[in-house]
Amino acid sequence: MPTKYLFGLFLLLAAGCAEMTAMTDIGSQIAVATGHLNEDQAASLKKTSQAVEKAFTDITIEQEYFIGRAVAAEIVNRYRPLDRQAANTYLNLVGQALARVSDMPETFGGYHFLLLDSDEINAFAAPGGLIFVSRGLLRCCPDEDALAAVLAHEVGHVQAKHGLQAIKKSRLTDALTIIGTESARQFGGAELAQLTTAFEGSIADVTSTLVNNGYSRTYEYQADQIAVELLRRLGYDPAAMALMLREMQGRLAGDSRGFARTHPSPAERLEKVLDNPLVNQKHHIVSARQMRFSRALKGI
């Protein structure tokens, strides 16, 4: 049988298996012991199988939690939180209801929403569901459905793990080569230092994307698509998405801070989102929502 077919068969077996790395590892250990592979070949075999696994998808839900916390710490060290109970409770009612109907309703620590005391028009979604909205952005919302559109967009970023995808692969290769499968095992000094450095780098990658560069257009449009779907599932008016983008279009003209710097223009997003017939219609306001919206956000 030609070598290439054997090789192909081997890859098929390896690829079909979730425990690919472990199997390759055991296999190559046996092969080395019996003299069929030398150490270098065994090492490179293992490296290849690890590289094939996409880095960000290896981040477990628990790790996402710690990454998210650290990114959130970066946000609250740049922007002062707004400690208004009624407003924050209301934000969490809308936001957590939206998270419930998303494709990722459960994260390790759950979704939590917090207002920031800033006139900048801005929102940030840390991995794992810690979501921030500035009062500047809140003031752009004419009603609850529009606020829901904003929060749904942020939930969309969390659901699609856009924040985690900002982490450079090299950080994760460092982190993931340090085996810590035994939860009772504490990391030794050198391992811990290496992991902490990888962690720091990961946090810097995510924060830089959220605060400075913004996501790619693709990710922003993706979050908009998810937002429309979440609005629909929960029973909000998807047309509020267009309402919100038009509102932002008006307010961001000439502004180089916040949203304007980190997002594609509202006009571009509007064009994309209006393709959906659910969005491209007259917005209906529900008075029950209007009253509680006004009451909760009075003075914001």
Next chain:
Amino acid sequence: MGKKSWLFLLVVLLVQGLLLPAMAADPWRIVVQTSPLRQSPQVFGKIISTLGYGTPVDILAEQAGWLQVKVSGERGWVHRTAVARRAMTLNAGKKPVDVAASKSELSLAGKGFNQQVEKAYREKNAQLDYAWVDRMALLTVDEEQLRQFVVEGQLSGGGNAN
């Protein structure tokens, strides 16, 4: 590398494939802090009980993003995002047990970034204030409050297509 070596590796893998079923796979567990066990696969389905991190579950069926599970003699539904395969042991020399332990006894199973790493990170970056991150985690709304909010706002929490 010669043909013989590849053939040997192939045989090794095939043998492992036969042996794998004998090697027990890690059990499915709850991998979020707490997850509600619901009577039906619905966003606001009646909550039977609350499952803690690490609780092993037996998966019976799957439906549109929800898993029907058997756990501690009860049957119910959890969302699939709350569940994953995990090997877990208790801390500090305690016997591995297959029951849910309190969060302080279980450490987060961990490749890479975990509680120990966060601690080291915070020690290294003392200027970081996690106070609001911890406060934020307390910004929750309970099930009944949320249910009422949905109803009063003429929203629909019942159906979902995930």
